[in-house]
Amino acid sequence: MNITHVLFWFLSVLALFSALMVITSRNPVHSVLWLIVTFFAISGHYILLNAQFLAIVNIIVYAGAIMVLFLFVIMLMNLNKSTEPKKNRWLQWAGAIAGLCLLLVLVAALKDTEIKGQAAQVNEGEIGLIKNLGKELFSTYVVPFEISSILFLSAMVGAVVIGKASPNPSEGRA
């Protein structure tokens, strides 16, 4: 059991625990903070796999930008108290049991796959470095890269159009 294994188990337990806290905490702000912890744990996994570019992008884009957007929206709506009405107990149990059944089926289906003996390379390998990814991104995948900029533009226009105040003055702003 070397340090890589210790780090793997630590990050896995951290990710699972904080993911459970995301769905169990009543206060939405706490959910957002636990989700940030989950993203940091997943970024740690990326670093462990030597995918450094994705680890940094994960922190910047997810933990930095997207979660700030979530926090903004929650605080804009003044939801930072646990006002959520409880769902029907039976529906909650049904949801939890359905999710666990899915987990059971997937684990049972995948525990004896033919890739079982294979392993993922940790801590070495050059493919996750920016040099290799950038070369590939701007040569082979340059067209999808440019198309994604159009996607961003349309998403921006869509967000502005949807989020614009309603033209009906009686409704007013939130």
Add this chain to the structure above:
Amino acid sequence: MGRFGGAMPINYYIFLSLALFCIGIVGVLTRRNAIIIFMCIELMLNAVNLLLVAFSKMHHLAKAVTDVTTGTEGQLFVFFIMVVAAAEVSVGLAIIVMMYRNIHSVDVNFLNRLKH
């Protein structure tokens, strides 16, 4: 292979990602707050991303002798998933804000009035 180098069985990554994905599904099924449902969707996307990176490194380990850049595609795919997720979040949060403006709540159960 250095002191910290080595390999991790792919099974561990598969089961970790499955557990994270199913936690996300349970969250979507049991919560009523639209923002938390949205966060659970992000959690599922991240579980898939983690599995893609692990598979990319597995592929790299298997084929590294013949081609040193094997597995780059998987990581680029994760990059594009992140791009699409960022666009999705901006539009989705705008929709949630609009929903809050109209019905003054983010409870998804109120949305069943769409059927009338």
